[in-house]
Amino acid sequence: MAQDLRSFLDLVKRNRAADFQIVSKPVDARYEITGLVAKLEKEGRRRPVLLFENVSGTTFPVLTNLHASRGRLATAINAAPDKMLETYLRAMDKPIPPRIVKTGPVKEVVRRGGDVDLLALPQIVHHERDAGPYVTAAISFAKDPGGETWNCAYNRLMIQGRDRTSIHLTLGKHLWEFHKLAEARGEPLPVAFAIGVHPAIALGALAIGSIDEDERAIMGALLGEPLELVKCETSDVLVPAHAELVLEGEILPAARTPEGPFGEFTGYSLGERQREIVRYTAITHRRDAMFQDITVAHLDHMLLSTIPMEANLYRAVRAMIPSVKAVRVPSPFTCYVSIEQRLPGQAKNAMMAVFGADLYMKRVVVVDHDVDVFDDRQVNWALATRCQPDRDITIITHARGSDLDPSTREDGYTAKWGVDATAKPSVAAFTPRHRVPPDVWQRLRLEDYLG
Ligand code: MN
Numbered sequence: 001m002a003q004d005l006r007s008f009l010d011l012v013k014r015n016r017a018a019d020f021q022i023v024s025k026p027v028d029a030r031y032e033i034t035g036l037v038a039k040l041e042k043e044g045r046r047r048p049v050l051l052f053e054n055v056s057g058t059t060f061p062v063l064t065n066l067h068a069s070r071g072r073l074a075t076a077i078n079a080a081p082d083k084m085l086e087t088y089l090r091a092m093d094k095p096i097p098p099r100i101v102k103t104g105p106v107k108e109v110v111r112r113g114g115d116v117d118l119l120a121l122p123q124i125v126h127h128e129r130d131a132g133p134y135v136t137a138a139i140s141f142a143k144d145p146g147g148e149t150w151n152c153a154y155n156r157l158m159i160q161g162r163d164r165t166s167i168h169l170t171l172g173k174h175l176w177e178f179h180k181l182a183e184a185r186g187e188p189l190p191v192a193f194a195i196g197v198h199p200a201i202a203l204g205a206l207a208i209g210s211i212d213e214d215e216r217a218i219m220g221a222l223l224g225e226p227l228e229l230v231k232c233e234t235s236d237v238l239v240p241a242h243a244e245l246v247l248e249g250e251i252l253p254a255a256r257t258p259e260g261p262f263g264e265f266t267g268y269s270l271g272e273r274q275r276e277i278v279r280y281t282a283i284t285h286r287r288d289a290m291f292q293d294i295t296v297a298h299l300d301h302m303l304l305s306t307i308p309m310e311a312n313l314y315r316a317v318r319a320m321i322p323s324v325k326a327v328r329v330p331s332p333f334t335c336y337v338s339i340e341q342r343l344p345g346q347a348k349n350a351m352m353a354v355f356g357a358d359l360y361m362k363r364v365v366v367v368d369h370d371v372d373v374f375d376d377r378q379v380n381w382a383l384a385t386r387c388q389p390d391r392d393i394t395i396i397t398h399a400r401g402s403d404l405d406p407s408t409r410e411d412g413y414t415a416k417w418g419v420d421a422t423a424k425p426s427v428a429a430f431t432p433r434h435r436v437p438p439d440v441w442q443r444l445r446l447e448d449y450l451g
Contacts, residue, residue, distance in 0.1 A: 003223050004105070004242035005063075005290070008076060008198050012049060015075065019048050026054040029062075029133070030125040037065050037295040047299060051290065058122045060291040067199055068299040073307060076199035077222045088222070088311035092207065095217030099226035104241025105286050106194075110233055112282045116163045118247075122291050123159060127263035131272065133159045134262060136301075137292040138193035138247065139205045140167075140175055141216075141239050145182040145189060150238075151175055152205040152215035156296075157193070158259050163280045166259035167251060171403040171412050172359060174211045179251050179276060188250035190235040191278065196244025196292040198223065199304075206308040208358055234281035244292065245285035249278045265297050265305070266332045268406045309358060313337075316357030320349045327354075328373040333362035333402060336373035341422050351394060351418030360402045364418040368427045382421040386430070392420040 002008070013020045027033055033052060040046050047068035053061050067073060071081050079087035111117075123133035135157040143150050151174040157165040169176035175191075182189035194201075204219030204227075220227045229238035232248045239246045259275040294301050306329045313335055314327040323340040330336060335358075337350045347366040354364045367373065367382045396416040403412035423430035435441075 002242075003198050003201070003225065003228065003240070005066075005196050005198055005244055005292070009049065009063075011075065012072060019069070019072070021048040021050050023050060023052045024054060026056065027052050028056045029058070029123050030056075031128070033062060033064060033124055033293060034126040034295055034298075037068075037300065038298055040065075041068070041298055055122050058120060058291075060120075060122055060289060062122050062124065062293050063196065063290045064293040064295050065298075065300045066292065067202065067294070067301070067304040070303060073199055073203065073303060077203060078224060084307055085311055085314060088203070088307060089315060091204070091218050091221035092209065092213075092311060092315065094221055095214065096220030096223075096226050097214070098216045098220055098229050098238070100238060101228045101230055101241050104228060104230050106239065106241055106243045106246050107230065107233075107284050108287045109289075110282065110284045112233060116280050116283050118159050118165065118280065118283075119162055121159070122293070124293050126296050127269065129261050129269040130263055131158060131258075131260050134296075135159065135165070135193075135195065136294040136296045137202075138195050139197065139202070140191055140193055141237055142175055142178055142189060142191045143237065144178055145185065145187065149212055150214055150216055151178060151211070152219075154205060154294075155193075156262065157278065158262070160257065160277075163249075165278050165280075166257050166275045167278050168259065168262075169251075169276055170359075172400050177211060182251070183253040186253055188252050188279075190232075190237050190250050192232050192235070192237040192239045192249070193247040194240050194243040194245075195247070196290050197240055198242070201227065201240060202304055203308060206305055208308060208312040232282065233284060244289040245283070247280055248282040248284070249280035252277045252279055263297055264404050265301055266402075266404055266406065267297060270404055270406055273411070309360075313354055313357055313361070316353045317350050320353040321346050323369075324350070325369045326373050330373075330376065333360055333405060335361050335364045336379055337364060337366045338369050338371055338373050339366060339422070340369040341426065344425060347420040347422045348394065348418070351420070355396065355399075355416055355418070359400060362401050362405065362414060362416045364416075366418070366420050366422055368422045370427060370433075371421075379421070383419065386423045387419060387421045391424075394418040394420070 074081040156168045200222040201219045207218045228241040230241040255277045256274040260272045261269045263269040317324045325338040328336045351364045371378045371382045401414035408414045
């Protein structure tokens with residue numbers, strides 16, 4: 001399987017030409033790219049990959065909306081659309097370590113030092129109130145400053161000069177931890193960002209698990225072959241050899257800069273904060289590199305991130321409750337779980353498993369196996385008819401959650417709640433559901449009565 005973005009785009013074009021649209025008409029990098037994707041999603045109900053050839057202020061074409069379809073993401077990891085969870089879990093179970101290669105297409109153009117100019121990149125402003133242009137499709141690659149553990153993550157970057165961006169390091173997560181360790185030694189943390197990659201690499205970057213789990217090996221397992229990495233020009237950081245573009249730099253110690261507001265996946269434009277600074281030492285890219293954008297807070301962003309989340313949460317709940325049926329992340333900070341409850345207390349164990357497995361999870365609703373968690377009406381029905389709030393709501397106070405949750409008093413310092421919407425003491429012993437008797441249901445043929 002080829003591991004570059006271009007061969008994946010060829011596959012998309014071959015499968016369904018209408019899923020890839022080139023826009024030649026000039027567009028303004030401020031609002032128009034996001035505006036067109038959002039409008040297409042809302043009014044056109046279409047989600048093609050879009051390649052903007054003429055973007056104001058840059059010679060780079062912009063590719064966006066790549067991840068906006070479950071079918072495309074399934075194709076990327078060689079899975080049937082309804083087997084993505086299984087495929088992702090298999091990749092987590094059987095990671096394939098990366099392979100280091102001498103060089104790759106990402107080195108076709110190398111700019112270092114004074115030739116680094118982030119202002120030559122597309123200066124994409126996504127939403128009203130955003131503080132400036134943001135890079136939303138940058139995958140960070142970094143190493144534990146005191147060890148051999150590697151980490152990959154998506155981090156939003158606000159362009160703040162020719163060789164400088166701010167970076168949002170999710171408080172309490174892995175890259176934030178690496179930076180804390182480096183900062184304690186008074187050292188910068190070498191980092192590189194890959195922009196424009198095969199969607200299997202994107203999905204792998206979002207794997208949630210222990211800091212010791214190597215996302216690069218999950219990328220390999222999703223690709224079905226080792227991810228090929230090359231060494232950076234200005235550090236020992238390893239980056240995907242087939243990326244469209246790589247930014248090399250370091251996160252500075254003891255330096256912060258104002259960042260934001262920025263419209264995020266929560267649906268809010270969260271205000272300005274003091275955040276870490278990245279100084280860039282090189283840019284390398286393909287000769288005719290496409291600059292990838294993720295249309296933040298729209299399907300391109302939301303579909304991509306929930307698949308790895310659901311896989312991790314399913315794994316965590318299954319470790320506790322073997323009879324778990326399904327897990328879904330329907331909206332920010334929220335998880336629905338259905339279980340075949342065999343013993344009292346398992347619903348609460350499911351909640352604890354979810355809270356223990358994902359920093360972002362703030363509300364868990366547990367339902368019985370006869371409720372389809374992919375149908376919000378059914379979940380609401382269970383909440384209404386099987387739940388007594390004074391008995392079934394568990395509140396956890398003073399925990400760590402997402403620093404992007406606007407309802408928290410202090411960024412990310414939050415309460416969490418679990419709702420047990422399973423029937424008590426069990427579905428079998430609960431008031432029976434009504435139904436048409438099965439023999440009548442079988443016998444009735446609509447066409448006999450209604451023509
Ligand atoms: Mn990690």
